[in-house]
Amino acid sequence: MKKNLNTRTIVIVATILICVIGIIGVPKSMADLKKNFRDNIRLGLDLRGGSHLVLLVKVHEAVAGDANQTMDHVKDDLKKAGITWTDMSVNEVTRVEDAGEVALTVKGIPATQSSAFRSLLSDHYPTYAVTVLTSSDYSLKLKPTELIALEKETVQRTIDTISNRIDALGLAEKTVTAYGRSGADFQILVQLPGVDDPAHVKELIGTAAKLEICAVKDGPFGSESEALAKHSGVLPLSTRLVKAKPRSDAPGDRWYLVDRHAVVSGNELRNARAGQGEMRKFLTTFSLSPAAGQRFARYTEANIGNNLAVVLDNQIVSVAVIQSRIEDSGEITGLSSEEEAVDLSRYLRSGSLPAGVEYLEERSIGPSLGADSISEGMRAGIAGLVAVVVVMLLYYRRSGVNAVLALVLNTVILLAAVSYFHAVLTLPGIAGVILTIGMAVDSNVLIFERIREELRAGKSVVAAVDTGFNKAWWTIVDTHVTTIVSCAFLFLFGEGPVKGFAVTLTIGLAANVFTAVFVSRTIFDYELSGRRQLETLSI
Amino acid sequence: MELFKSTNYDFLGKKWPFIIASLVLSVAGIGSIIVRGGLNYGIDFKGGAQVTVRFASTPQLDKIRAVMQKSPKIHGGVSVQNFTGGTQPNTVLIETEIQEEQQLNINRQAMEDVLRNTFGQPDNPRLDLNNTPTDTLAKRLGDALARNGVPMDETKLQSLAKGILDYRDKEASGLVASFRQLASVPGMNSGIMNALQQECYLGSYHVGEVQMVGPKVGAQLRSQAVLATLYALAGMLAYIAFRFEWIYGLGAVIACFHDTIITVGLFSIFNQEISMTVIAALLTLVGYSMNDTIVIFDRIRENLKLSRREPLENVMNKAVNQTLSRTVMTSGLTFLTVIALFAFGGPVLRGFSFALVCGIIVGTYSSVFVASPIVLFWHNYVDKPKRPFGSGGGSGVRKDLPRTGGGAKPVKGEGSKVVK
Numbered sequence: 025m026k027k028n029l030n031t032r033t034i035v036i037v038a039t040i041l042i043c044v045i046g047i048i049g050v051p052k053s054m055a056d057l058k059k060n061f062r063d064n065i066r067l068g069l070d071l072r073g074g075s076h077l078v079l080l081v082k083v084h085e086a087v088a089g090d091a092n093q094t095m096d097h098v099k100d101d102l103k104k105a106g107i108t109w110t111d112m113s114v115n116e117v118t119r120v121e122d123a124g125e126v127a128l129t130v131k132g133i134p135a136t137q138s139s140a141f142r143s144l145l146s147d148h149y150p151t152y153a154v155t156v157l158t159s160s161d162y163s164l165k166l167k168p169t170e171l172i173a174l175e176k177e178t179v180q181r182t183i184d185t186i187s188n189r190i191d192a193l194g195l196a197e198k199t200v201t202a203y204g205r206s207g208a209d210f211q212i213l214v215q216l217p218g219v220d221d222p223a224h225v226k227e228l229i230g231t232a233a234k235l236e237i238c239a240v241k242d243g244p245f246g247s248e249s250e251a252l253a254k255h256s257g258v259l260p261l262s263t264r265l266v267k268a269k270p271r272s273d274a275p276g277d278r279w280y281l282v283d284r285h286a287v288v289s290g291n292e293l294r295n296a297r298a299g300q301g302e303m304r305k306f307l308t309t310f311s312l313s314p315a316a317g318q319r320f321a322r323y324t325e326a327n328i329g330n331n332l333a334v335v336l337d338n339q340i341v342s343v344a345v346i347q348s349r350i351e352d353s354g355e356i357t358g359l360s361s362e363e364e365a366v367d368l369s370r371y372l373r374s375g376s377l378p379a380g381v382e383y384l385e386e387r388s389i390g391p392s393l394g395a396d397s398i399s400e401g402m403r404a405g406i407a408g409l410v411a412v413v414v415v416m417l418l419y420y421r422r423s424g425v426n427a428v429l430a431l432v433l434n435t436v437i438l439l440a441a442v443s444y445f446h447a448v449l450t451l452p453g454i455a456g457v458i459l460t461i462g463m464a465v466d467s468n469v470l471i472f473e474r475i476r477e478e479l480r481a482g483k484s485v486v487a488a489v490d491t492g493f494n495k496a497w498w499t500i501v502d503t504h505v506t507t508i509v510s511c512a513f514l515f516l517f518g519e520g521p522v523k524g525f526a527v528t529l530t531i532g533l534a535a536n537v538f539t540a541v542f543v544s545r546t547i548f549d550y551e552l553s554g555r556r557q558l559e560t561l562s563i
Numbered sequence: 564m565e566l567f568k569s570t571n572y573d574f575l576g577k578k579w580p581f582i583i584a585s586l587v588l589s590v591a592g593i594g595s596i597i598v599r600g601g602l603n604y605g606i607d608f609k610g611g612a613q614v615t616v617r618f619a620s621t622p623q624l625d626k627i628r629a630v631m632q633k634s635p636k637i638h639g640g641v642s643v644q645n646f647t648g649g650t651q652p653n654t655v656l657i658e659t660e661i662q663e664e665q666q667l668n669i670n671r672q673a674m675e676d677v678l679r680n681t682f683g684q685p686d687n688p689r690l691d692l693n694n695t696p697t698d699t700l701a702k703r704l705g706d707a708l709a710r711n712g713v714p715m716d717e718t719k720l721q722s723l724a725k726g727i728l729d730y731r732d733k734e735a736s737g738l739v740a741s742f743r744q745l746a747s748v749p750g751m752n753s754g755i756m757n758a759l760q761q762e763c764y765l766g767s768y769h770v771g772e773v774q775m776v777g778p779k780v781g782a783q784l785r786s787q788a789v790l791a792t793l794y795a796l797a798g799m800l801a802y803i804a805f806r807f808e809w810i811y812g813l814g815a816v817i818a819c820f821h822d823t824i825i826t827v828g829l830f831s832i833f834n835q836e837i838s839m840t841v842i843a844a845l846l847t848l849v850g851y852s853m854n855d856t857i858v859i860f861d862r863i864r865e866n867l868k869l870s871r872r873e874p875l876e877n878v879m880n881k882a883v884n885q886t887l888s889r890t891v892m893t894s895g896l897t898f899l900t901v902i903a904l905f906a907f908g909g910p911v912l913r914g915f916s917f918a919l920v921c922g923i924i925v926g927t928y929s930s931v932f933v934a935s936p937i938v939l940f941w942h943n944y945v946d947k948p949k950r951p952f953g954s955g956g957g958s959g960v961r962k963d964l965p966r967t968g969g970g971a972k973p974v975k976g977e978g979s980k981v982v983k
Contacts, residue, residue, distance in 0.1 A: 204783065220697060384780045386773065404912070405904065411900070455846075459850050462893070469889050470858065476888075506854075517787065
């Protein structure tokens with residue numbers, strides 16, 4: 025192996041360079057170095073501070089929404105086809121797990137028209153499976169594949185919407201991904217490093233399920249009873265009472281009577297922006313899709329002077345007067361502050377969430393605690409490492425240097441891998457690093473002890489080093505492969521912290537096999553290469 | 564320097580005291596868990612809402628508890644304890660029990676509200692500098708400076724606000740006691756200082772960390788931790804069974820279980836909290852113990868190839884003696900590092916390093932006194948009928964081991980064994 029000593033040295037030096045560049049880039053100054061280091065080695069939330077949220081997407085609401093929409097369409101279709109019915113309803117479902125129980129029940133189809141009914145259903149509503157309850161009653165449920173598809177799409181659209189809404193914060197880094205077992209948990213993970221105001225984030229994300237722009241029929245009223253009194257106790261057809269969001273400058277409750285059906289619904293909004301109009305008043309401009317724009321133009325033309333309300337999940341966030349015919353872009357004026365205009369534009373821009381969300385987990389880690397844990401941990405870790413280095417040098421004398429070099433290189437490779445793979449270092453990840461260092465020390469000790477044993481048995485220096493490495497090789501392989509096998513399982517079945525641990529450990533072990541065997545061997549060979557008849561080895 | 568040149572201790576002969584000690588420790592640990600009614604789970608596994616608050620003066624736990632329990636919005640039990648897990652004094656951990664997610668959210672918000680109403684100045688129109696986020700501070704400061712006639716542009720404002728809050732969080736650990744401390748913030752001048760004193764006051768408490776873990780997520784984390792570990796152990800068993808014999812795999816895995824049970828038992832006895840980081844430590848421990856065990860097994864396998872006729876116990880003893888130097892060095896060095904972490908690593912790492920300190924000790928001796936004896940017992944049991952002169956098992960105490968380190972001398976009176 026002496027002939028390719030040069031090749032091996034080049035490989036090692038190249039590896040070192042690649043790794044160092046991976047960690048600190050090509051710095052031009054000390055400050056540059058620190059900055060590159062911080063950018064490349066990303067710290068997890070538990071070390072850096074930030075907000076971590078897990079949300080549950082209430083997919084059953086989307087399924088119920090679909091069923092309700094279907095009910096409206098079926099009613100229209102039956103009327104057109106001249107088929108009579110006595111009752112139609114969608115059952116209420118409160119839990120996510122029961123999303124599959126949502127059913128549209130149709131009662132009172134005359135027996136004579138049952139085949140016409142059935143063929144109408146199969147033509148127009150192929151996604152629903154029909155169950156016959158009695159001779160005149162039927163139950164419609166989404167087919168299982170359609171249900172799964174709808175649930176998946178709901179989660180994905182929620183992720184996109186939330187991502188858009190958070191984008192508005194202008195964060196450099198954010199994580200919004202599906203979480204938990206796909207198809208069973210419907211959870212979303214939101215991680216925002218460095219964000220110290222999770223309350224505002226939660227407000228932005230909102231739990232809103234529906235954004236609509238509806239016509240205001242009457243209002244404002246100071247209370248529900250006042251509104252009812254005005255209309256003699258019965259609300260006009262197709263209207264509902266909605267409360268307005270409380271504002272700091274207008275104390276007291278405000279209720280409005282609005283149309284039940286929306287003029288424009290959330291997913292038809294294309295864009296919205298906050299701005300300042302004449303007299304430096306705050307306003308929000310918005311634009312609609314072309315189809316909605318046409319509809320909106322017809323409506324506004326006929327309703328100049330009337331009010332429109334922006335309704336977010338059954339709460340009015342803004343009431344504006346229609347001042348002129350609006351086609352596909354308009355302005356909402358009369359807002360009280362810049363913050364209101366900005367928030368309103370964000371809501372409008374991100375459209376509506378297809379289903380409500382619920383918070384399952386929230387952690388906001390203040391940077392004060394994070395900074396403490398890093399500095400202390402680092403100090404202790406370095407103290408420990410220094411102790412290890414000292415002992416190795418004392419016990420193995422000059423060969424101890426090999427081990428120390430191998431250890432250092434191991435850590436450098438590990439950090440570089442973390443940087444290149446964009447992995448995130450968390451506290452459990454650091455646990456993995458510690459185990460790696462332990463096993464790295466072990467590998468070196470194994471080899472050295474074996475070399476000592478062979479020397480004791482009387483072998484020559486060169487032969488002892490050779491045998492030492494060869495015999496220790498299989499032990500190193502066994503220990504490392506066993507641990508990597510377990511890491512594979514931890515990675516597959518674990519989540520979050522356990523995954524981070526598995527990743528850093530696997531990288532560290534792979535690097536260890538390289539440094540403890542290849543690099544250490546090269547250094548030994550280099551030492552032995554000059555002198556053929558070395559009497560003793562400093563070990 | 565060499566500590567162990569050629570040792571010849573009869574490790575496996577003296578296994579019984581250690582096996583008994585293991586059993587006693589395990590039983591004590593399990594007993595402690597039963598007596599305490601379960602483990603001291605951290606919020607990761609227990610669920611609930613938790614707020615860490617640092618006070619400017621000594622906090623009165625009873626007052627805090629009373630005022631929290633009185634609040635109509637908070638449901639379930641409230642616990643208030645001194646937080647020993649931080650470097651700063653006067654820190655308190657306020658926890659409410661696990662509830663359904665919606666109520667938990669309400670609890671969590673209510674805790675902050677109660678704190679503000681009791682210890683803060685809710686009617687003060689000024690901003691509490693010790694509890695404000697960056698954006699709000701930037702905005703208030705910006706408005707004030709503009710009013711004073713010295714407006715500042717947006718980016719400078721943001722970085723100034725960040726600088727002030729960085730100082731608050733990193734240097735002052737969350738609680739600024741007087742405005743004069745902020746003089747060292749980069750970009751600070753007297754105009755800004757005036758504006759700050761106009762707009763803000765210094766609250767007497769600081770909310771450091773807020774955590775809320777609902778029942779769904781808590782259950783997920785628990786099952787995940789357990790399942791992942793079980794699968795990992797199964798994977799390791801399979802690999803070792805493939806490389807050695809199946810009984811070696813079983814022995815190694817039982818040794819790992821033994822280590823985990825004793826460590827968790829020690830956690831229970833010393834009432835230490837079990838969090839996700841501790842689980843990571845337990846996984847580290849398993850990895851370490853497995854490593855140790857495989858090194859010895861490997862040596863045993865090598866020796867068996869050389870001396871096919873020697874009794875298994877002798878071979879094992881020899882293997883342990885040969886690897887003794889390595890074991891002491893590695894365990895010693897790793898132990899050194901972990902002790903450094905435990906002593907100086909700060910409170911966040913304490914649970915983690917405690918697990919490793921116990922784990923390394925237990926892991927090292929379990930390879931010799933748990934894993935190897937299991938293989939030994941099994942082979943003695945299985946190979947009994949095969950021997951021509953059944954001397955009733957080979958697990959008797961060996962008093963006449965060969966004195967030299969190398970070479971295999973068949974011992975009289977013992978049946979020879981053919982081992983795979």
